[in-house]
Amino acid sequence: MLSLGRIRLAAAAGRPILSGTGRGCARGFSSSELEEEPGRAESDVYDIVISGGGMVGTAMACSLGFDPHLQGRKILLLEAGPKKQMDKAPEVFSTRVSSISPGSATLLSGLGAWDHIVKLRCKPYQKMQVWDACSDALITFDKENLQDEMAYVVENDVIVAALTKQLQTLSDQVEVQYRTRVVKYTWPRPYQVADSIPWVQVTLASGQTLQTKLLIGADGPNSMVRREAGIPTVKWNYDQSAVVAVLHLSEPTENNVAWQRFLPTGPIAMLPLSDTESSLVWSTSHQHAEELLQMDEESFVDAINSAFWSNENQSELVEAAGSLFRTALTILMPNGTSTRQLPPSVAGIGPKSRVMFPLGMGHASEYIRHRVALIGDAAHRVHPLAGQGANLGFGDVASLTQVLSQAAFNGKDLGAMQHLLEYETDRQRHNLPMMAAIDLMKRLYSTNAAPMVLLRTLGLQATNALPPIKEQIIAYASK
Amino acid sequence: MLSRRSAQLAYRLLTSTYRPALQPRLPVQQSGRLISHSTVDPAEVRKFQALASKWWDERGEFGALHAMNDLRVPFIRDNLLSVHSARQMGSPLSGLRVLDVGCGGGLLTEPLARLGADVLGIDPVQDSVRIAELHLSHDPALCGRVRYRACSLEELADEDEQEEEGFHAVVASEVLEHLADLETFIQCCHHVLKPGGSLFVTTINRTQMSYILGIIAAEQVLRIVPRGTHDWEKFISPVELETLLESTGFSVECIRGMLYNPVSGAWSWQQSTAINYALHALKRREEPQSDRVESESEDEAASRSTA
Numbered sequence: 001m002l003s004l005g006r007i008r009l010a011a012a013a014g015r016p017i018l019s020g021t022g023r024g025c026a027r028g029f030s031s032s033e034l035e036e037e038p039g040r041a042e043s044d045v046y047d048i049v050i051s052g053g054g055m056v057g058t059a060m061a062c063s064l065g066f067d068p069h070l071q072g073r074k075i076l077l078l079e080a081g082p083k084k085q086m087d088k089a090p091e092v093f094s095t096r097v098s099s100i101s102p103g104s105a106t107l108l109s110g111l112g113a114w115d116h117i118v119k120l121r122c123k124p125y126q127k128m129q130v131w132d133a134c135s136d137a138l139i140t141f142d143k144e145n146l147q148d149e150m151a152y153v154v155e156n157d158v159i160v161a162a163l164t165k166q167l168q169t170l171s172d173q174v175e176v177q178y179r180t181r182v183v184k185y186t187w188p189r190p191y192q193v194a195d196s197i198p199w200v201q202v203t204l205a206s207g208q209t210l211q212t213k214l215l216i217g218a219d220g221p222n223s224m225v226r227r228e229a230g231i232p233t234v235k236w237n238y239d240q241s242a243v244v245a246v247l248h249l250s251e252p253t254e255n256n257v258a259w260q261r262f263l264p265t266g267p268i269a270m271l272p273l274s275d276t277e278s279s280l281v282w283s284t285s286h287q288h289a290e291e292l293l294q295m296d297e298e299s300f301v302d303a304i305n306s307a308f309w310s311n312e313n314q315s316e317l318v319e320a321a322g323s324l325f326r327t328a329l330t331i332l333m334p335n336g337t338s339t340r341q342l343p344p345s346v347a348g349i350g351p352k353s354r355v356m357f358p359l360g361m362g363h364a365s366e367y368i369r370h371r372v373a374l375i376g377d378a379a380h381r382v383h384p385l386a387g388q389g390a391n392l393g394f395g396d397v398a399s400l401t402q403v404l405s406q407a408a409f410n411g412k413d414l415g416a417m418q419h420l421l422e423y424e425t426d427r428q429r430h431n432l433p434m435m436a437a438i439d440l441m442k443r444l445y446s447t448n449a450a451p452m453v454l455l456r457t458l459g460l461q462a463t464n465a466l467p468p469i470k471e472q473i474i475a476y477a478s479k
Numbered sequence: 480m481l482s483r484r485s486a487q488l489a490y491r492l493l494t495s496t497y498r499p500a501l502q503p504r505l506p507v508q509q510s511g512r513l514i515s516h517s518t519v520d521p522a523e524v525r526k527f528q529a530l531a532s533k534w535w536d537e538r539g540e541f542g543a544l545h546a547m548n549d550l551r552v553p554f555i556r557d558n559l560l561s562v563h564s565a566r567q568m569g570s571p572l573s574g575l576r577v578l579d580v581g582c583g584g585g586l587l588t589e590p591l592a593r594l595g596a597d598v599l600g601i602d603p604v605q606d607s608v609r610i611a612e613l614h615l616s617h618d619p620a621l622c623g624r625v626r627y628r629a630c631s632l633e634e635l636a637d638e639d640e641q642e643e644e645g646f647h648a649v650v651a652s653e654v655l656e657h658l659a660d661l662e663t664f665i666q667c668c669h670h671v672l673k674p675g676g677s678l679f680v681t682t683i684n685r686t687q688m689s690y691i692l693g694i695i696a697a698e699q700v701l702r703i704v705p706r707g708t709h710d711w712e713k714f715i716s717p718v719e720l721e722t723l724l725e726s727t728g729f730s731v732e733c734i735r736g737m738l739y740n741p742v743s744g745a746w747s748w749q750q751s752t753a754i755n756y757a758l759h760a761l762k763r764r765e766e767p768q769s770d771r772v773e774s775e776s777e778d779e780a781a782s783r784s785t786a
Binding site for chain 2: 044045068070071073197198199213408411412413
């Protein structure tokens, strides 16, 4: 009997109705993990288990815990690392920072964590300048009046600590197990078959087995949940690593601008941390990254300054074309050009603060399965050049919480595909264009071949001259 | 334009379905006495017995019923909340006793229990009740709030003489169109409800539209529902139902039309009740005897004041 429901689900997933793969169209699990327990397990059945207690996982736990419609549900957060507590910000800045958009700040504020973050340490910035090394083209983003913040630079540890503090107030709603590693997931069948257990089973390193009606995978770019579920991932490694460091500026300044320059080898970015310190994120080839790590401090500082300041990569053709275009723009749109400002010069770096990590792009082709949902880097991994990674994750948290809250208010089984599909559609619609844009930017700026440089030079200048487009970009990135 | 007669004829010609081969035997109580006015139709029981294992396959034969929860659960929840305010966040129906008549595999019983209600689900089909109990057994949070019994409503109503007070709500969703005796059924509903309690019904109207869409399209062409599930003769119009309810001591609060979209597999509310509709009625608090008592006490009060 032809079932229309099947067509609908498959169509929504954009996949063929009759699939030759083991996955089929019911989004069942093709792996051999379909075990049937002989008797019914006596272990507790949780409503929701979140695997991974990073920024996004902890935010998810808080968000679910505070939701009125989910009161009385059993929620558990599993984290392999120790509990992160912070009464006051440590002397030394951490190298891992995120640029938090106003949308994410709103979410964190709703969870009560933003107050803690502001008290601990956070740096708002009002303006961003992005420019090319191969030409004079630049684009500046700023809100109308420099009063409004564009975004905030916050250390990742501060975010986790603030969320952990809020989570502690929810101790009767949300259970947290630290230093807990998962070794195996066992998946259920799409619907009741004989005596099989319909829940997801989570086996911990301690040997304990839990069951849950919904498993949320927040376990980072190498997500075990995603891998074990057999969810195919589109991914590639950029031939780049990022070098991060904390920079000491030559002199104190009203450090409220974020700087990013596209070098042929990759973008170098400086994000303000305080009036005297900034955070460096330099994406470059693996080899160059290794060299940067090996250099002594003075050479490293020189390399940074010259990367931001020198003009050696510019060709005459591009310079001529660029300045011609800029003259034209000045006539057409007098307010459409900006003068290039130079970022503050760097005098030194923080102690023991140079680290590198490889960069890649990844996107799970499905964010959900029966009783499983992926959020954060587990679902999508992006290049840091646009500072969007954490924000996409927080967006996932907001969307999934809303979907689960409504489902609970309608008495639904939380692991049911119907509302999980809504979450997936909502987030993929938002995330995919963003990720495509970031990837395109990365590729566009990875070359110093004259035609590409010319194209992006003119494109950048044109975009800079059109406030409506810039406003759209800011609005999209601020969500 | 199909007249009712030609509709019947056409229906009989087109369907070669569930006409029982044998005359159904009337159900017999253990004492050997025939049960009179039984609401249960044995032919219907057999129909659902065959489908018992399919209840919980959301993309199977009962897919449309699963999807109907999107309408009927909020309908029940919101109407109950307007009468009883929510006791607890996260459990809006906590403290309320609900009877789900014709619960089948428990498709509607479980969501109501998830919202905090104490639900008793009854169904004459033994196999369905077994499936419902099996599905329930895996969820410890629900086990304490749900009970199932394989019995008919009048059996429950008969026992209820000795039972505690009645239910806050009775839900008869997609049941009326399968009954043998509607009047008795409504009377039993009235009997088991508390005064002021709610009756929720979802059923199918008896119109040309419901014949074309509900029988021909749904059963034969699109196979949304298994063939022979519905008998057009048993459909009841909202007007008839309302009359019956009002005469049995209910006051009808609201009636809303529902529409199923076979392409999206989703239900939506609509103005017209031509095909499916949902109804909410309240058991009137005043009993006929109390009218006389009230008028007597009014007289007493009047005589006292004049004295």
